[in-house]
Amino acid sequence: MAIDHLDERIIVLLAREPRIGVLEMSRRLGVARGTVQARLDRLQSNGVIRGFGPEVDPAALGYPVTAFATLQIRQGQGADVRAHLATVPEVLELHTTTGTGDMLCRLVARSNADLQRVIDRVVGFDGIVRAATAIVMENPVPLRIIPLVEQAARDRDGRE
Amino acid sequence: MAIDHLDERIIVLLAREPRIGVLEMSRRLGVARGTVQARLDRLQSNGVIRGFGPEVDPAALGYPVTAFATLQIRQGQGADVRAHLATVPEVLELHTTTGTGDMLCRLVARSNADLQRVIDRVVGFDGIVRAATAIVMENPVPLRIIPLVEQAARDRDGRE
DNA sequence: GTTTCACTGGGCAGTTTGCCCAGTGAGACG
DNA sequence: CGTCTCACTGGGCAAACTGCCCAGTGAAAC
Numbered sequence: 608m609a610i611d612h613l614d615e616r617i618i619v620l621l622a623r624e625p626r627i628g629v630l631e632m633s634r635r636l637g638v639a640r641g642t643v644q645a646r647l648d649r650l651q652s653n654g655v656i657r658g659f660g661p662e663v664d665p666a667a668l669g670y671p672v673t674a675f676a677t678l679q680i681r682q683g684q685g686a687d688v689r690a691h692l693a694t695v696p697e698v699l700e701l702h703t704t705t706g707t708g709d710m711l712c713r714l715v716a717r718s719n720a721d722l723q724r725v726i727d728r729v730v731g732f733d734g735i736v737r738a739a740t741a742i743v744m745e746n747p748v749p750l751r752i753i754p755l756v757e758q759a760a761r762d763r764d765g766r767e
Numbered sequence: 768m769a770i771d772h773l774d775e776r777i778i779v780l781l782a783r784e785p786r787i788g789v790l791e792m793s794r795r796l797g798v799a800r801g802t803v804q805a806r807l808d809r810l811q812s813n814g815v816i817r818g819f820g821p822e823v824d825p826a827a828l829g830y831p832v833t834a835f836a837t838l839q840i841r842q843g844q845g846a847d848v849r850a851h852l853a854t855v856p857e858v859l860e861l862h863t864t865t866g867t868g869d870m871l872c873r874l875v876a877r878s879n880a881d882l883q884r885v886i887d888r889v890v891g892f893d894g895i896v897r898a899a900t901a902i903v904m905e906n907p908v909p910l911r912i913i914p915l916v917e918q919a920a921r922d923r924d925g926r927e
Numbered sequence: 928g929t930t931t932c933a934c935t936g937g938g939c940a941g942t943t944t945g946c947c948c949a950g951t952g953a954g955a956c957g
Numbered sequence: 958c959g960t961c962t963c964a965c966t967g968g969g970c971a972a973a974c975t976g977c978c979c980a981g982t983g984a985a986a987c
Contacts, residue, residue, distance in 0.1 A: 626819065628975080629975075630975080639937095640935095641933095642934055645933080645934085654826075655827040656824075657821075657824050658785050659819050659822070660819070660822060661781045662817040662819070662820060663778060663916060664814050667768060667813055669922075675864065692908065696917065696918040697915065699910060700906070700911065701907050701908035702904075702906050702907075704901035705901055707899065707901065708901065711901060712908070740866065741865055741866035741871060742865045744863045744865065747853070747863065748853055750860040750873075752825070754855075755825060755875065758856040762829075788942090789943080789944075791943090798966085799965060800944095802966075804945085805965085
C-alpha cells in the first residue's frame with residue numbers, strides 16, 4: 608500500500624513521541640481528530656503499523672552482548688532446527704537466507720563467556736552442520752524506520 | 768538491572784496488548800494502580816523499556832524484500848562508511864562486528880531487482896572493499912523479546 | 928448532474944490519567 | 958527490640974482523552 612504525506616507525518620510523530628494521544632496529534636498536524644483516527648485505523652488494518660509493543664532493551668535486562676550467527680543446516684532438517692531455535696530465549700530473531708549460510712539468527716548473551724553457552728545450546732542440535740558467529744561491537748544505526756517511511760511517502764508523491 | 772515477576776508480567780501484558788491502559792493492567796495483575804505506574808516509570812527510567820514506538824512493517828510500505836549484507840571496510844574508513852550508510856533509507860540497521868566482515872547491515876528493497884539498486888548505493892562508496900549479501904526468504908522467528916524477559920525474571924527469582 | 932468519499936468541527940457520556948494522601952507490612956539497621 | 962525506610966494499598970479529585978455520534982462541505986469519479 609502507498610502512504611501519503613499525512614500518513615507519513617502521523618507515523619513520524621508517533622515514532623518521536625509515542626505517548627502522544629490522537630487529540631494532541633490532530634492539533635499538531637492541523638487536521639480534525641476524526642481524520643487522524645481514521646488514518647490510524649487504516650494504517651493498522653493495512654498492516655503498515657503492526658502495533659505499539661514496548662521496545663525492551665536486552666542490555667538493560669542484563670544481556671549486553673549481541674551476536675549474529677550464520678548456520679548451515681543439514682538437508683531436510685530445516686523445520687526441526689527452526690523449532691529448536693524457537694525454544695532458545697536468547698535467539699531474538701531467525702531468518703532463512705540465500706547465500707553462504709542457510710539461516711541467520713540474532714543472539715544475545717550476558718557476557719562473552721555466556722555467549723559460548725548460548726552458542727553451544729544453539730548448535731547443540733543434530734541438524735546444524737556449522738555455525739559462524741559475528742559478535743556485535745557497535746551499533747551505529749539502531750533499527751530505524753523513519754527514513755524509509757519518508758522515502759515511501761516521497762515515492763508516492765512523485766508517482767501521483 | 769534485574770526484573771522481578773511483576774515486572775515480567777507487566778512487560779508481557781504490554782507486549783500482548785499494547786493499547787492497554789495502566790488502570791486495566793492493574794486490574795488484570797491484581798495490584799494497585801499506583802504500583803503499576805511506579806513500576807512502569809522505573810522500567811522506563813532504567814532503560815529496560817525504551818519506548819512504545821509504532822512497529823512499522825516495511826513489507827506493507829512496499830518493501831517486501833529483506834537482506835543482510837556483510838561489508839568489508841578499508842582500514843580507517845569506518846566512520847565515513849557509517850555516515851554514508853546512515854543516509855540510505857533502505858538501511859534499517861547497521862552493526863560493526865568481529866569475524867569475517869567488518870559490518871553487518873539489514874536492508875530492505877521493493878523487489879529483488881530493486882535490491883540491486885540498494886546494494887549499488889550501499890557499496891558505491893569508496894571505503895567499502897567487498898559486500899556479501901544474503902537475501903531473507905523466510906522469517907520463522909520474528910524479532911521477539913518475551914522469552915528473554917521471562918528468562919531474565921526466572922534468573923532473578925533463582926538468584927534471590 | 929449526481930454520487931461517493933474523505934475531511935471538518937462540534938457535541939456527548941464514560942473512562943482514564945496524573946496527582947495527591949494516609950495507612951500498612953516487611954525488611955534493614957542501630 | 959525499637960525505629961526507619963520503602964514499596965504497596967486503596968481511595969479521592971479535577972482535567973483530559975477516548976469512542977462514538979452527527980450534519981455540512983468540497984473534490985473527484987461516474
